[in-house]
Amino acid sequence: MMKPLVLAAAMLGILSTAAIADDRYATRPPVVLSPDLTAPWINQLGGGRVRPVVYQRPVVYQQRGLFQQRRTYIQRAPQPAPQTVSAIRPGVPVIRGQVEPQFLPQLVDYDTKEKPGTIVIDTNNRFLYLVTDGGxxxxxxxxxxxPGFEWAGAHKITRKSEWPDWTPPSEMVSREAAKGHYLPARMDGGPENPLGARAMYLGSTLYRIHGTNAPWTIGSAVSSGCIRMRNEDVVDLYDRVNIGTRVIVM
Known part of the structure; x- marks a missing residue:
């Protein structure tokens, strides 16, 4: 059993130590916690590149006599704006979202001496007319x-073909080769074929009324002399005319 004298000395030592501690921290520093306790972990994982999540205090306000709590949720670092992809290909005209309204099929007044069923092509204004009854x-x-490939004349449709194949004329092959463009000797019919969905051949010439794999060129002077139409339009015309139909190009 500890003697009373020894016990008293021990108690005095403890009290003295506490007194010294109290003197050292006469005003104890406050305990400060980070507003975002996850920030140190985020910084360890990502270094200075990572922006910590910041929390804000909820705001309380009164509306229509009732207390409601509006919470401000996590504010995250701003994300980069999404990149846009251009639909323009080098060396190719801009792809239009839709054909200009005047180039869409429509029934119009047309004063002509040509018989119903005749095709008249106005190359200056980029219109093809299929004459019907009643003006x-x-x-x-x-x-x-x-430019350089314009022509005018009157012919008849001598042949019709669905999804025609394409054999580039030798003159076209030579002309394009001089520009560094090498055309295939022959291309099967299909969506990639420049003759499109239908072709109507004019007399014994190399000219045709045909579809296209480049619908954004409708309304322009771009061909080697052929008359090109949107695929849906050439299919419509194809079903309305027969072999022997008179075609006037002017």
Whole structure:
């Protein structure tokens, strides 16, 4: 059993130590916690590149006599704006979202001496007219020959073909080769074929009324002399005319 004298000395030592501690911290420093306790962990994981999540205090306000609590949720670091992808290909005209309204098929007044069923192509204004009864015509937008490839004349449709194949004329092959463009000797019919969905051949010439794999060119002078139409339009015209139909290009 500890003697009373020894016990008293021990108690005095403890009290003295506490007194010294109290003197050292006469005003104890406050305990400060980070507003975001996860920040140190985030900084360890990502270094200075990571922006910590910041929390804000909820705000209390009164509305219509009732207390409601509006919470401000986590504010995150701003994300980069999404990148846009251009639909423009180098060396190719801009792809339009839709054909200009005047080049869509429509029934119009048309004063002509040509018989119903005749096709009249106005290359200057880029329109093809299928003459109907009663001074009317069904009008379509077309693409026509580029400068140096314009022509005019009257022919008849001598052949019709669905999803025609394409054999580039030798003159075209040579002309494009001089520009560094090498055309295939032959291309099967299909969506990638420049003749499109239908073709109507004019007389014994190399010219045709045909579809296209580049619908954004309708309304322009871009072809090597052929009359091109949107695929849906050439299919419509194809079903309305027969072999022997008179075609006037002017």
């Amino acid at each position: 009317k015509a069904r009008r379509y937008g077309v693409g026509v020959g580029k």
